[in-house]
Amino acid sequence: MTWAWRVLLWAGGAAGLWWLKGTLGLFVVNLLLVYVVVAVGLNVLMGFTGQISAGHAGFLAVGAYVAALVGQHAPGLGVGWALLAAGTVSAVLGVVIGLPALRLAGFYIAMATLAFGVVVSEAILQLDAWTGGADGMYVLAPTWFGVSLETDEQKFWLVLAVAVLTVVTASNLARSKVGRALTALRESGVAAECVGISTPFYRTLAFVVSAFYTGMAGALFAYVVSYISPDAFSIELSIDFVAMVILGGMGSIGGSILGAALLTVLDQYLAAFQDFRALIFGLAVVVCMIALPNGLQGLFRAAGARLRG
């Protein structure tokens, strides 16, 4: 991609956010950016290694509760450290889930992650001395060099910074030797082994990176909504994340951004019709997988190719 195109895309993204802020408000924009981080993180796992996670809401929950607990017990700690803590704890759990995944494949990983997501929710309920159980807990605003980030606008800049950082690092990762190794792995695990790529190492790495991004996103989520409870991190949310990646196109970071944005916006308009919302999300996944296995990104790419002749 040329420089001009890249600038144009970023500018388009900014304009889109500006427009959304006007129509749906800053809170939704913040949420959207959080989901962008999750979708990009999940895509590292799904798109680059072909491992599916049906429990990413679990990593999101871990990050959120870590951030909430840090806020409660170490209120002076800067937001950078809080994010790092949230990402790290989540990444450590990513290793725990990713290690058995070494010996497994395909849907076993989906089941293991699904189980993980539920165990996390259940654990939050059981550890009510810390987490407040089903009552949930309030999240203190993060601090940036002593300044408390209270307003939606302050939070916006924080979330935007992290989202941009995520997108930039993930794209660099995709272009790096590691990224190409991961993609090779998805194309064919065996072939990748043959060209000297260590499958187990990269598969675990993908889990760790993905869990780290999602843990950070969890912290941001906690700040944005400022009240969290276990039922916010359901299996349905995990499947929504999968839907974002699928709709955008597996393996494409731009696609993940698009998928996250589209589903978040759709979610707002359909909030009053929960069943229709779920129906549309589900149908989107089914139809997209049947008709557009490469997602919207693939559609745009094909359209672009046709335009250029």
Next chain:
Amino acid sequence: MFWQLVVSGLATGCIYALVALGLTLIYKATEHVNFAQGEMAMVGAFLGYTLYTDLHLPVSMAVAGAVVLSGVVGLVIQFVVIRPAADQPHFNVFIITMGLSIVLRSLAGLVWSHDEFPFPGLFPVRPVTFGPVVVTPLNLGTIAVAVGIMAGLFAFFRYTRHGVAMRAVCERPEAAQLMGVEVRRVFAAVWVLSAAVSGLAGALIAPVLNLSTHMGAVVIPAFAAAILGGWGSFPGAIAGGMALGVIENLAGGYLAGQIKNMVPFLVVLGVLVVRPQGFLGEKEIRKV
């Protein structure tokens, strides 16, 4: 106390086993993993409920109708959703069935709402005493029906022309075609059978759990059961289901009550870490 927990655990375990059988059927024939299996059971139970309340059929007829209608639902799903994606990687089909599970749940919510409904049992719940053990006919009946269905399936696969053909298709679809088997028809038949078995499971468990759109979650213990017994193995699915039902019940009875909900997940995680091929499964795990 112990034996009571075992018997009622076996009854739940039979349900898990039936849904796990449904999963295994589809997997063995097509190597597809159907995430929507639990939702198929849920829809089946709702259809039975409608037959019972709106058409005033007797319970047994309503359950039989649920089984048949579930088969129809399975056929429609196979035609509309699975067949168009038949050439795609199994990974994609798995995701499609994830989407399908959401679609079925929300459709059921639109049609029947997300409330809980009391579902009539095929058998009475008034306990009867056998020596030191007090059990309900509902439990015993559930076990009997499930075991009967399993025996029927076994005989079908063992002794009938179509049953043997299904096994042949599972093993070598192309060679089966060379025998004159219409493989696509067999795939459709497998979905019908799988959905019908799951629909039965749904109708059997609905009196215990109360009927609701959340019943689709039964797919999770079913997966756990199939993985515990050895993924892709019919005896494994049955043994795994029964074992899981009993373990769950004993854990709920002797340990904290809340543990019960987590048992399937802990079993999945535990088995995957310790013995991914399950306890009756073959050594090798396919890398999909």
Next chain:
Amino acid sequence: MLALRDVTVGYGKTPVLRDVSLRVDSGRIVALLGANGAGKTTVMRTVMGLLKPWSGDVRLGARDIGGLRTARVVRLGIGLVPEGREVFAHLTVAENLRMGAYTRRDAAEVAQDRERVFRLFPVLGERLGQRAGTLSGGEQQMLAIGRALMARPRLLLLDEPSLGLAPLLVREIFQVLRQIHREGTTVLLVEQNAHMALQVADYAYLLETGRVVRHGAPAELLEDPAVKRAYLGG
């Protein structure tokens, strides 16, 4: 009986067969020879409807069967003993034979054909309850042939039935082949083992990189210097 005319077909975008024409007349044994990768299996798969011809046609009698579903082709009376045997390893020998007769409803005659298979391959009769996967390679080949015969095909295609078998077994298989032919089945035989094939065949085609380069009676081909050099070891 079977005729291919100018058939071009391949996998993906690359053609494997180019304008292949060949005929198998009723009551004959026709051999299809060629080196590894020449496209012999592809011919068989095309006849069986596992591949759809890109151009040209495949006829059985007057009927165009090009691209017909495999299950239909089988019902028209063509049977294939596939390369590598492809028996159902988890099914018993008896169940494999039962699958062979899948299309038939005439139980009495199926029973007769079973007896016939046991006459041709007595060892199968002794192993009825055994899983096919536990048979030796030679026994599996016999089962594969027996299974195909159970459909009572008018035309039997065999794809390298001698592959990987000990010489003695190869002779046995070829003897049975003659027997099957004598009892009225038309045969199209694919072989790399040109010597054996030309001994039983009435007519032969030679395939090289997807084209028929020679055809004729075995006596002619045995005399052809090019054939001698390439396939008969000088």
